[in-house]
Amino acid sequence: MALTSDPDWWRGAVIYQIYPRSFQDSNGDGVGDLLGIVERLPHVASLGVDAIWISPFFPSPMKDFGYDVSDYCDVDPIFGSLADFDCLVETAHGWGIRVMIDLVLSHSSDQHPWFVESRSSRDNPKADWYVWADPKPDGTPPNNWLSIFGGPAWQWDAGREQYYLHNFLASQPDLNLHSADVQQAIFDTARFWLGRGVDGFRLDTINFYFADRDLRSNPPCPPEERNDSIAPRVNPYNHQLHLYDKNQPENLEFLRRFRAVLDDFGAVALGEVGDAQKGLDILGQYTSGGDKVQMCYGFEFLENAPLTAARIAEVYGKLDRVAAEGWVCWAYSNHDVVRHASRWDLSGAALRAYLTMLMCLRCTVCLYQGEELGLPEAEVPFEALQDPYGIAFWPEFKGRDGCRTPMVWDASALHAGFSRAAQTWLPIPGQHVHLAVDAQERAPEGLIHHYRRAIAFRRANRVLATGALKDMDHAEDVLSFRRVGQGAEMFCAFNLSDRPALLTPPTGDWLAVGGEINAAHPGADGQVHLGPWQPCLLLRHKGDDDG
Incomplete structure (x- = not known):
């Protein structure tokens, strides 16, 4: 199936998210990889989706499982090689599937050569490539900003005798996008992957790119306004109004420059807006005017609270007010939240209804691997946890491993067909095995068949995609x-x-x-x-x- 030449293919498209560690292991080491994705592309194509979004596969120390990048222009050996990636793109295009990859531009790993050089002195060529600040006179951090992963967002560096900003793990220092050199390095990274044939990017934490130049402290958030859609309830991150550590106005001009790079290649971008307080407003800003990113998604459909008819109407009413010119993308599940089958305690009939509704809304759709099987959230015991977020807040918050366990392909095979290794990087729960792809293919009532029919219905009625x-x-x-x-x-x-x-x-x-x-x-x-x-x-x- 050939790719269409429609530059607006993304509008109303269905995108399938692949978490590569957990999709298919091709070499028997217990971890999914790029050639494993190639092996399973016929399954993806059978669903009728328009594109895949692949979570990070770049070289990384894996402190945050790929969202801590140590080289933006290569493939981590655990996932394969650049040649494997080229094979993936060519094969996907042959199936008529576009390829989007996850770019993590707000921060890097502390092992990235850029940061190694930046922290070496206060006057090296990359000294200002990250957000550095002097301590207060009493030695404490420069302001009250908090990390999403818990605790202060500042880490002391003895070599520079300064703090550096990290909105996530301390091993994920924030890039300083106020620097023109940093922006140029980002554009060069985008061109590298676009030149290899990718069709676009999912932009991680798009609203975290800039921090306030003056490093002003955030005001407190009134208890009645706290929302746990971005950080769990037990995280003090929810106690602040995040006015200065993200969502800065300089991001609009940066996104215009990034869009110019995309337009040179006819590519698209999907931004993740991580903000529980004004996410839809930011979405409207970033997707307006046709000169920034094409689409963004927030967390309104990823929240813990049930997605009721009243809530959907409320969200779309606000979209009409703040994002009339923009374009929204919705997902019910992804690699960061409890799978929606469990989060909303949905029956099989309810899962079908929510999918059908999503296929009829004005939006682009992201589906997360395994949701076509109705996979519930996995119970991962503490001793098997990998996610640093879950380890830090256990047991009140069990982290993200429960939605990241490997795909189940063959109910009768070792590790449900995911891997031939003795042990997989996360355990495969027994409750998932009977939902494996092969079992559902044989069962007329299998949820996977409804996914295919609902996606086909959307594609057959273009009014649902673009009307x-x-x-x-x-x-x-x-x-x-x-x-x-x-x-x-x-x-x-x-x-x-x-x-x-x-x-x-x-x-x-x-x-x-x-x-x-x-x-x-x-x-x-x-x-x-x-x-x-x-x-x-x-x-x-x-x-x-x-x-």
Whole structure:
């Protein structure tokens, strides 16, 4: 299948996230790798997705499992080689799948040569490539900023007799993007990978790129306004209003310059907005005007609180106000949060309903490996934990290992077909094995089949990918809206509960569609009796400008 030449392919696309350590091990060392991804691309293609997003595979000491980069322009040997990456890109393109890779530009590893040089003195050529600051007169850090991973965001360096900033682990010093040389190095990194054929980037922690030049302290966050969508409730990071350690205005001009690099290659960028207090506002800023990144996602659909019809309507109401020019991408699960099957305690019917709804919303969609199988969060015992975040806050917060356990491919094989090693880097839970790909392929009721049908339904009805979204409303547990464009209009309604509901759709010459994904049909009286977790999808053809 050839790639399309549509420069706006990303708008309304479905992107499949691959966490390479846990996708497929090709060489028997217990860790997934790039050639393992190549081996499993037929599975990805069978889902009907448009692109893959691959989490970091660069050289790294793996203190944060690849999000601490020590070389931006190579592949860590544990994952393979640059030749393996080139093979992956070529093979994916052959399947009609675009390739996006995860760039971590807000910070590097403390073992990166840039930081090794920067910390060597106060006057070396890279002395200002990281955020350094003198202590207060009493020797304490320059301000009150906190790390997402717990404790102060400042680490003392005896050689320079200064503190350096780390918004994450102390081994992840923050780059100083106020430096023109740092920005140029980032652009060169992007060009390196674009030149190897990647179609775009997922930009990690996009709103952390700049810190306040004056290093002003953050004010406290009132207890009633604290939100645990970015950091767990037990983390004091939630006790501050993060006005100065991220979300700085200088980022807008940087993103314009980064977009110019993307445009030279016809590439796209998806930004991760890590902010619990004003994430949608930032998303609107970063995706507005057509001169910054094409799309961003926040954490509104990754929160612990249930995603109710009222909450979805609230989020889209705010998007209309603060991001009307922009474009949102949504995910229910990823490598940083509890899998949504467990987070929201969803039944199989509920998982189907939430996916169908996501495929009908105006957005780009990110799916996380294993969610097509309905994998629940794994219980990883403390002695098997790898995630430093979980180790630091155990047992109140168990970290991110539970969503990162290896994929299950073959229920009858060693390690469910993930690896032939004696031991895998994280254990594969027994509760996952019966959900393996091969078992679901043989079962007509397998969730994987619904994923394929729902994705195909979105692709067959372009109004769902690119049309306008209008008249979103909710009545108790039923969410409804219209999608208009591409010469068509679709009325979409979803019963997001385990109780039946009655729906009166708009009058008009509608055709009931979506029977293959369990959509209800209007009765003789024109009303729709929605079963628990059932959608109603009605289609009619019309002019694009007829709202």
